[in-house]
Amino acid sequence: MATVISGDNQSKSRIQRDTIKKALISLLKWKKKQIADQKEPISGNVDDFFYLLLTLKKIPHKDFTKAPKKIPLPHSLHPPPEFLRSCLIIDDRPKPNSQKLTFEYADKKIKSLGIPISKILKLSKLKSDYRTFDSKTELLNSFDVFLADRRVIDMLPEILGKVFYKNKRKIPVPVELRRDGDWKEEIEMGFCCSLLWLSKGTCSVVKIGKFGGMEVEKMVDNVVAAIGGVVEVAPKKWVGVKSFHLKFFDSLALPIYQKKEITKD
Structure with missing residues (x-):
């Protein structure tokens, strides 16, 4: 019987590090040439x-x-959490079978655990104080990273609107904030993860590195881990995957995995 390999180990068995590394190096060369060929500095984000x-x-x-x-x-x-402007959205709605999560409780717990959160924002305050486009834009630009209680994640697209979700730059990362849960582990994981939002088509993307901000080998590590994580949450896992590519937003997509289709004669 064949050994069953799952998650990270399975991605390593299907996609070689050298294949990933070669694709990343090619993309880096392309990006450097693109920057060198620019006659004027590019403005904006x-x-x-x-x-x-x-x-x-x-x-x-x-x-x-x-x-x-x-x-x-x-x-x-991202840079280390202590150098980030971070906002944590908590669910302060009344709970039928448990205590309401208050700002005071969350603030005390965050401080006691030494977690570097810049601002704690109650769901009720988010809904009342950030209704306009301008207020939402100001909130978006005030922080580098947003984290949110997993129980309110499904509500946030309607509350935060296109300002946050059109380009998906700072979508709040879901974290588990049960009173008896491990907030420190959850939030630290939230700082060190990426988000996959499966599209309504067949193609979706997840960030795995940044130009000039990470060594190639570390980006390879991230790609291997991301493939394992993506497959775990994808419909039918590896069976449902057709291919993986690497790219910049404005570059060609370089293939690193293509499922071989078996054709019948």
């Missing part, structure tokens, strides 16, 4: 992230596209 592009064999069921999936990475896409 430039997307310098590397992306892992997932192509599924079939369009996913709508249940898979409702909310983002957390993809843990060994190397964070």
Whole structure:
């Protein structure tokens, strides 16, 4: 009987590190040439992230596209948490069978655990104080990373709107904030992960690195881990995967995995 390999180990068995590394190096050369060929500095927000592009064999069921999936990475896409402006959205709605999560409780717990959160924002305050486009834009620009109680994640697209979700730059990362849960582990994992939001088509992307901000070997580590994480949450796992590519937002997509289709004569 063959050994069953899952998650990270299975991605390593199907996609070689050398294949990933060669694709990343090619993309880096392309990006450096693009920058060198620019006659004038590019103004505005430039997307310098590397992306892992997932192509599924079939369009996913709508249940898979409702909310983002957390993809843990060994190397964070961000600076250390203490140097980040971070906002934690908590669920302060009354609970029928448990105590309401108050700002005071969350603030005390965060401080006692030494977690570097810049601002704690109650769901009720988010809904009342950030109704306009301008207020939502100001909130978006005030923080580098947003984390949110998993129980309110499905509500946030309607509350935060297109300001947050159109380009998916700062979608809140879901974290488990049960009173008896391990907040420190959950939030630390939230700082060191990427998000996969399965699209309503067959292609979706997840950030795995940033130009100029990470060594090639660390980006390879992230790609291997991301493939394992993506497959775990993808419909039918490896069976449903058609291909994986690597790309910048504005580059060609370089293939690192293509499922071989068996044809019948």
